[in-house]
Amino acid sequence: MTKEQEFLAYLKEIALLNEAVGLSEWDSQTGMPELGANYRAEMSSYLSGMAFDKSTNETMAGFMTYFENHPEELSDFGKQVYEKAKEEYDLNNKIPVDRFQEYMKLTSNAHSIWVKAREAKDYQLFKETLESIIKMNKEFIPLWKKNEATNYDVLLNQYEPGMTTEILDKVFDQVKEGIMSIRKEIAEKGQEPRTDFIHAAIPTSVQKKFVTTVIKKLGYDFSKGRLDDTVHPFMLNLNRHDARITTRWVENDFTVATFGTIHEAGHGMYEQNVDVKYDYTPLAGGTSMGIHESQSLFNEIIVGGSQAFWNKQFPLLKSLTGDTFEGIDNQTFYNGLKETKSSLIRIEADSLTYPLHIIIRYEIEKMIFNQEIELEDLPTIWNDKYEEYLGIRPENDLEGILQDVHWAGGSFGYFPSYALGYMYAAQLHHAMNQEINVEEILGSDDYSPIREWLTKNIHQYGSSRKPNQLIMDATGEALNPVYLLDYMKKLYFNVYGINE
Template sequence: MSQALEQLREHLATIRDLNHAAGLLSWDQRTQMPRGGASTRAEQLATISRISHELFTGEKTLKLLDAINVADLPPDSDEARLISHTRYNYERSTKLPAEFIAKQSRVRALAGNVWEDARAKSDFAMFQPHLETIVDMVREQAELLGYDEHPYDALLNSYERGLTTNQAIALFDELKAGTVPLALKIAAMGDDGRDAPLHGNYPEALQEEFGKKVTVRYGYDWNRGRQDRSTHPFCTNFGRDDVRITTRFNPNWLAPALFGTLHETGHALYEQNIKPELNRTPLGRGTSLGVHESQSRMWENIVGRSRPFWEFFYGDLQATFPEPLVNVDLEKFYRAVNTVKPSLIRVEADELTYNLHILLRMELEIALLEGKLKVADLPEAWNAKMQTYLGITPANDAEGVLQDIHWSGMMFGYFPTYTIGNVLSVQLFDTAVAKHPEIWDEMRRGEFGTLLGWMRENILQHGSKFLPNELIKRATGRPMDAAPYVKYLQTKFGELY
């Protein structure tokens, strides 16, 4: 058996290497590649992905899995978890027939192009037939993957293993009850211009330098990372020792690059702190999108938009950007970075209203999947929900139903993980602080070692060894719970507005 285990490890390491190579091809495509390289790069990516997929779904994987009796292994050992994780993914990957996957690739590629055009022209009708095909295929996908209660479960599980539709709905109900009234109240107050200090002369190079200083204090290891520019910021990695972030700078607006950097650094800290033993195994990555997002949102928002954080960093920031900040005191700046302003675009949303954008999308996805909503009626349903939850209505579909790339990529069930991340960020942070109350004081001194240390010990180091539910319960003593997050939002924004 130990020989089969060794062979399985080697087999999976090969697949992991291929996936990391594909990751580098993508990173390069988005940050370095000359434009002319696009079509050849697509071929290279397709080849690597195909070989990796063939290796993983091939009979060798099953044969090696079958040769190992997982019951002989301690249930919490890395080995036992590697095997159950691999078997789950193997079984899942063999549920979608090759023809379905091929069709999916074609439909996504075409729909992606059409979506870009449609958004540019704000013309939903162009995109509608493609989205209809996609909804049909998503329904088929759910049936192929299988589920216990609701077809949406199957989709959620692609991104957040173990999450059920009922769980997600209950969570959003709690959020809705706890935050919509506050969001609508703030919307009714109108814009008081408190975010003005964030706009002004913010030279790109200085933004980059300041952001880097913060990430160093957060604990991002630049010897195992780097930062580049890209149109859409992201974090990617090729093993725990090469974890890269990207940023988009606006020389007249501080917020996107600064908080974008802190956000991506949160993702990077997860990957850099996975224990080395899991490198080159399928467990050597964050356990789910939601748990990943808990880290990015924590370092971006709970830490990066807190008073203690800015008590330490604001003097330096003010000295770095005297022109826009000379007459802005700490409190005024703190209020600026925590401006709540109901907006049409999800990626620009503040902490309080962000989840309402997600809620809206999840409800629409479920209605489409259940056939209760027709694709043709989607723009109208979108606009109605925007009015209900945020008190505003898009002027056109480009800033409404066409704004996100996800649906053209057939990524139904993805959106909720953003909110799961928010919910978990507070649950985890509160637990860390309860255990180590000195975290706040450290923050005032620009130190984050205790916080990162607790996260490393309880979350990060384990990679995908534990399922999200199990990991959260181990770390906090209870399942995912929206209450701390609702309380955090009410306290923070109740005071600010």
């Protein structure tokens, strides 16, 4: 074996351990017996600890030093892998193994505590756990820090390499202002769409049949995935042949599972189409949370926001639901789907107000890590911001600060990815339209050119390219929020009957 082969074999062991951790995580969220949680935490923390140990131990250090001194022994491919592994090594190596294991155990238990706090709608039940998670993150930040400007930049970078609070502050101001202005126009001149049919009762089994058909058509491959039920939808990939998605079914609102599933399928399609050559290396899997969200949101917002797409899919839904939609024509249906109004729950927000939900979280996370705030005050801060940006106020913590799973998992700096995903998706859509006629394809029976364009420009590369490079290569320019604002304006002015 050459030294490079040895290195790749070693990385494969880490990948296999992470796959086992992933399966454990999927299982713990989809159907693990309730009382199994403590045992599961032991197993997960043992396996992830082992993966972490292998990622940071003397052997790994040996590979790092060796290839630093003998770069000529690496093939081009090996060099790419080495560079990514080195990045992760530098990230991981800063934290002592026992602290990391402690952290894994903490976040593993935090999930069920969060679930209980949600049931009681009481942030107080979760506060102490959240405090511990934040405290450990604050302990780790100085260890991770390279040349980032602020503490929160350190966390941001873990999800979106190259992203800074400086960029985000500017971009988010532009987005906030743009959305506010669209919302103002709508409030003044818009005609409210009819939406009663959105709340028609449709049995879960029928909804499942519908969305399964739709996401298959979009390119989600069920021979490499599956669809399960969870409170909080997610996609989890064990490998490129096993990228699982979940959704939540609401009988009186088919749009929850419909858009939720279309969204998660976008994540799954990304993973299912990464080049096989990256298997068992740190280059397998999506390159950043923002790019990942660009794929899920391309599905949800661009495809799911297309009138041509719904002109094709609404008749299918109609055919599965008896007389549920009797008398509703295509335009009425589409307008109803794309209603926009203030709401309290992020994952139920429409595509226009959604970025505001993210901006609120971004501002709060920045406060937690760049200022010293009392965690006691978080629900009030949260509720005040909702009142300011969206004009509504949560009545309890379930509608407010307890709604998202992210913090229970220790994911701070993650939320901005969703808004980045919106902007990337719109920017990719603009670039895609230079090559293929997206609306025409969405009005046809074969959506494959869209999936193929995304595979060619995004999916296939896995993590071998950085977000900014991918976006630059695919669209010819850096992140630009204008495409999102243009897209939203056109879409919502159409729905609300506003002529410019």
